[in-house]
Amino acid sequence: MNIAHLSLRRHAGTTPSHAWLCLLAFVVALLVGCGGGSGAASSDTPATPATVPGAPAGVTVTAGDHEATIRWNAVAGATSYNVYRSTTQGAQGTKMGSSATTSYVDATATNGTTYYYVVTASNAAGEGAASAASAGATPNVPVVVPVAPTGVNAVAGDSVVTLTWTAAASATTYSVYRSTTQGSQGSVVGTSSTPGYSDRAVANGTTYYYQVTAVNAAGESTPSTQSAGATPAAPVAQGTTWSSAKFGGGGYVTGLVFHPTSANLLYARTDVGGAYRWNQATSSWLPITDGFTAAEGFQHGVESIALDPTNDRLVYIVTGMYASTDATARLYISSDRGDHWTHVDLPFSAGANNLGRAIGERLSVDPNKPSTLFFGSRTAGLWKSTDSGRTWAQVTSLSSAKLSSDQLNALGGQAMGVELVVFDTGTLGGGNATPTLYTAIAPDYVNAAGLSSNLYKSTDGGASWAPVSTPVSGYHVPHIVRAADGLFYVLFTKGKGPGDGGPARLYKFDGNNWTLLNSNDSAGYGGISVQGSGSTARIALGVSGTWGEYSGKQVVQLSDNGGQTWREIEAGMPGQGASGWVDDVEIDPSNRDHILHVHGGGIVETRNASSATPTWNNSVVGLEETCTLGLRTPPAGAPYFFINSSGDVGTWVHTNLATTPTLSPYKQWNSGNSADMAWSDPNYIAAGGVVNGSATAGGTGYWSGDGGQSWATFAALPSGAATNTSEASNLAVTARNKVVWAPADSVPSYSTDNGATWTATNLPALAVQNGVARSYRLVADRKNPNKVYAYDSGGAWWTYTGAKVYVSTDGGHNFTLSQGSVSANMRFAPWGSSSMAVNPNVEGDLWVADGLAVYHSVDSGATWTKLNNFAPIWNGRNDWLGPEVSGASIVALGKPKAGSTYSAAVYVVGVINSVWGVWRSDDGGATWVRHNDDAHQYAGVGVMAADQNTYGRIYVGGTCRGVLYSN
Numbered sequence: 001m002n003i004a005h006l007s008l009r010r011h012a013g014t015t016p017s018h019a020w021l022c023l024l025a026f027v028v029a030l031l032v033g034c035g036g037g038s039g040a041a042s043s044d045t046p047a048t049p050a051t052v053p054g055a056p057a058g059v060t061v062t063a064g065d066h067e068a069t070i071r072w073n074a075v076a077g078a079t080s081y082n083v084y085r086s087t088t089q090g091a092q093g094t095k096m097g098s099s100a101t102t103s104y105v106d107a108t109a110t111n112g113t114t115y116y117y118v119v120t121a122s123n124a125a126g127e128g129a130a131s132a133a134s135a136g137a138t139p140n141v142p143v144v145v146p147v148a149p150t151g152v153n154a155v156a157g158d159s160v161v162t163l164t165w166t167a168a169a170s171a172t173t174y175s176v177y178r179s180t181t182q183g184s185q186g187s188v189v190g191t192s193s194t195p196g197y198s199d200r201a202v203a204n205g206t207t208y209y210y211q212v213t214a215v216n217a218a219g220e221s222t223p224s225t226q227s228a229g230a231t232p233a234a235p236v237a238q239g240t241t242w243s244s245a246k247f248g249g250g251g252y253v254t255g256l257v258f259h260p261t262s263a264n265l266l267y268a269r270t271d272v273g274g275a276y277r278w279n280q281a282t283s284s285w286l287p288i289t290d291g292f293t294a295a296e297g298f299q300h301g302v303e304s305i306a307l308d309p310t311n312d313r314l315v316y317i318v319t320g321m322y323a324s325t326d327a328t329a330r331l332y333i334s335s336d337r338g339d340h341w342t343h344v345d346l347p348f349s350a351g352a353n354n355l356g357r358a359i360g361e362r363l364s365v366d367p368n369k370p371s372t373l374f375f376g377s378r379t380a381g382l383w384k385s386t387d388s389g390r391t392w393a394q395v396t397s398l399s400s401a402k403l404s405s406d407q408l409n410a411l412g413g414q415a416m417g418v419e420l421v422v423f424d425t426g427t428l429g430g431g432n433a434t435p436t437l438y439t440a441i442a443p444d445y446v447n448a449a450g451l452s453s454n455l456y457k458s459t460d461g462g463a464s465w466a467p468v469s470t471p472v473s474g475y476h477v478p479h480i481v482r483a484a485d486g487l488f489y490v491l492f493t494k495g496k497g498p499g500d501g502g503p504a505r506l507y508k509f510d511g512n513n514w515t516l517l518n519s520n521d522s523a524g525y526g527g528i529s530v531q532g533s534g535s536t537a538r539i540a541l542g543v544s545g546t547w548g549e550y551s552g553k554q555v556v557q558l559s560d561n562g563g564q565t566w567r568e569i570e571a572g573m574p575g576q577g578a579s580g581w582v583d584d585v586e587i588d589p590s591n592r593d594h595i596l597h598v599h600g601g602g603i604v605e606t607r608n609a610s611s612a613t614p615t616w617n618n619s620v621v622g623l624e625e626t627c628t629l630g631l632r633t634p635p636a637g638a639p640y641f642f643i644n645s646s647g648d649v650g651t652w653v654h655t656n657l658a659t660t661p662t663l664s665p666y667k668q669w670n671s672g673n674s675a676d677m678a679w680s681d682p683n684y685i686a687a688g689g690v691v692n693g694s695a696t697a698g699g700t701g702y703w704s705g706d707g708g709q710s711w712a713t714f715a716a717l718p719s720g721a722a723t724n725t726s727e728a729s730n731l732a733v734t735a736r737n738k739v740v741w742a743p744a745d746s747v748p749s750y751s752t753d754n755g756a757t758w759t760a761t762n763l764p765a766l767a768v769q770n771g772v773a774r775s776y777r778l779v780a781d782r783k784n785p786n787k788v789y790a791y792d793s794g795g796a797w798w799t800y801t802g803a804k805v806y807v808s809t810d811g812g813h814n815f816t817l818s819q820g821s822v823s824a825n826m827r828f829a830p831w832g833s834s835s836m837a838v839n840p841n842v843e844g845d846l847w848v849a850d851g852l853a854v855y856h857s858v859d860s861g862a863t864w865t866k867l868n869n870f871a872p873i874w875n876g877r878n879d880w881l882g883p884e885v886s887g888a889s890i891v892a893l894g895k896p897k898a899g900s901t902y903s904a905a906v907y908v909v910g911v912i913n914s915v916w917g918v919w920r921s922d923d924g925g926a927t928w929v930r931h932n933d934d935a936h937q938y939a940g941v942g943v944m945a946a947d948q949n950t951y952g953r954i955y956v957g958g959t960c961r962g963v964l965y966s967n
Helices: 018-034 294-300 405-410 443-449 819-823
Strands: 060-063 068-071 080-086 094-099 103-106 116-123 150-156 161-166 173-179 187-192 196-199 209-216 242-245 253-258 266-270 275-279 284-287 302-307 315-319 330-334 342-345 363-365 373-376 382-385 418-423 437-441 455-458 480-482 488-493 504-509 514-520 524-531 538-544 556-559 585-587 595-599 602-606 616-618 627-632 642-647 650-654 670-678 681-691 698-704 730-735 738-742 749-751 776-780 788-792 804-808 835-838 846-849 854-857 865-867 888-894 905-912 915-921 943-946 954-957 963-966
Touching: 068 116, 080 103, 094 103, 150 209, 161 209, 173 196, 187 196, 253 302, 253 585, 253 595, 253 602, 266 302, 294 315, 302 363, 315 363, 363 418, 373 418, 373 437, 418 480, 437 443, 480 524, 488 524, 504 524, 514 524, 514 538, 524 595, 538 585, 538 595, 556 595, 627 670, 627 943, 627 954, 642 681, 650 681, 681 730, 730 776, 738 776, 776 835, 788 835, 804 819, 846 888, 846 905, 905 943
Parallel strands: 524 585, 650 670, 670 730, 835 888, 888 943
Antiparallel strands: 060 068, 068 103, 080 094, 080 116, 150 161, 161 196, 173 187, 173 209, 242 963, 253 266, 266 275, 275 284, 302 315, 315 330, 330 342, 363 373, 373 382, 418 437, 437 455, 480 488, 488 504, 504 514, 524 538, 538 556, 585 595, 595 602, 602 616, 627 642, 642 650, 642 670, 670 681, 681 698, 730 738, 738 749, 776 788, 788 804, 835 846, 846 854, 854 865, 888 905, 905 915, 943 954, 954 963
16 A cells, blocks of 8 residues: 555545544554555654663773774664773873774874873763773884894803893893704703893803894894803812912012910011011911902001910901001901901091001900900001900090091191000919000101100090100100010000101110110110010010111110120121011020021021020011002013013013023112013013102113013113103013014104114003002013003092004004904003903914903904903992902913814903902903802902913912912
């Protein structure tokens, strides 16, 4: 039925019947129900829904680069959706736009900002409720898979392999793969968030290979290039023993201390070379501080020694090289006569290498209560410990004064302070503190503290003090000895020492009265020792400041009648005497005929002091205190082992390691800075140094054409050599008569006529670093003498001017900067914390230790590879101050191990895995083993050279411990 043709007509006044109306309603309903028709009964506009749509669910966000894509689930009845954005979690925020689909791209997002999104659904009835907020989304630059790490280096240790590599950009972690098969990636053994990993799940004796991948949110990189094989191994019971190349003494021994009751138990202290114990069985001195580490170089100066008179195994030493107003001193304690030590940091400084360093002993142990110790400091007054040195308190009952920096500077840094403490007792043990004691005080502290005397007395164990009137004032009191009868023998000398020139006085003191026993107006008194008592007391008196040979000269005066009469027992007597710094004298408590004294070159002794003509000899076997400044070894087959350049004793050619050398260009007081030989003709030697203490003092140079048998002075010196004489001065020999010389703080010069004339090189002048001497370090290529390398270390830790290498191909006349060394970013460091060496067996094979790390060049310095094994110990120190222990300070190359893969054995003084030592590599730096051990550290190694005849032998100079060598 077509409803368009259906019409209802009625005549006016005519009313449809009920049946007709029912039929019409039925037809309309039928048409509507069938959806048909488009006539008057249909419409083009849908009917309005009854309700708004519900809230969308499942809102997710994916962050991109400056955009975020939002997605959600469809909602029934919704015709569109609205998207809201907020930067606050829980807030609906601002409407960003709408979408007819179930997704939306927010293209206005800012990278780095976190956004939260809410979605609503809409239809004709309105907008529905908001969805739950999305999780936060932070647009960012898209993350990509990182590139593979590079430079994977594996270093084997004892049951460990330590890996390092170069960081990969955008990596968040790294995966470490290990294999026992070269070329195979193996399996993951660990992860790391930094470019390093220690693999401890390894077995000694097995060789491992490693690869590393970089990982981030985008995925894992391809594997790195595989490392070289690393084979963990237990520490080698070092095929290495250590001995001293004999020189004998060579430095200032500042004090001798006998144990009062144990025969032959004697200790010696030195200003810069540590401490020693006498070994009666071998008739030699045994060094007892060789285990001091490189960080303890400052503590290798021993200010004072004290022994427990009730326990002959207990020994104390106070250390610290130079006095200051800072707390830099230490107390070292040993319960086995110095074989092992523990230490306590002290609240004051010490000055083992300052003037007056033989004064004392500053450290004293109470004989009756040995847990009580006193120490007379240079800058902070008198100190006391009641717990065997573990803790200390200033004895403020004497004075609470401490020198300020200005006061110390006004004294030239040479404060004497409280000089010694002596107990008034003849008993040992008992447990009660000795009530009566004396302390001697230097004039500088008397003035600073406002005291009234150079000598104070306490009768209550140091709780209170009273001044003692002395027969002279304004003098120093270097030593006081209490005799068995309770009398005190007191030295007064005008100057501080060493070697004070007087005037001087020796008095006997009974607690109330002073008796003059000896005096000298033209010399000082340095040492005093007493054996026996009363009118038969034997007194040995050390007379200082007497130099040369002349009639009536005094060195050691002896009295056998308590000081009534005196005779000279050393000057003019047979044997080896030593005048000058006679600042401590000791009579052996168990042998009154055995008398020793110190001097600037060691110790001398007589064992027949009662003779009318006592014989004196050096007592320096095992005592080696030279300060080595330079070592150079010749090629294999040369007639000598090495050339030794040392402070105060000069340059020496060692032809026998077991005997004192005799070949030297100058045998008076001088210092040797550097020496070198022609590699093709090692009998030609050139040496540079400085003559000390004379009208002709200043820089000098020598040459020998016969291996040191004879010497001549260079006819001329290069510019700067006469005046710039620090140990940074050095030279290199390219051939006989051809020398390149770099005086400290000067432009190097060269000579081709054996020093008759010198010509400046083209190397740029180096800026002087506030008194820190610097120089170019020169090394001649041993395979091509036309090549000479010059290393500029940068001068100091604070210069921030990178180190660099210059190369000459015309025998050291003209140099060119190695741009590769600049690109290598070598660290700036002082002269003494850096070095350069060549492989003598290969041309152009060059090594540098820059203070932090090691660099290797195989192309004459054009390009450099950094070895990642070495790293310094900073221990919280500022960058400009330099590390506490240098990561790599010296490198040397010697005879290779038979069958090794590299043409030389490489030795480096430095730190691997936080362990300082001398390290050796037999494979060109791929792997390293420690060449020394903890018992042989010598408070650091300052110079080193490697032997070309014997594999494994190196020569080192510790902290003023002479020259030591390994076997």
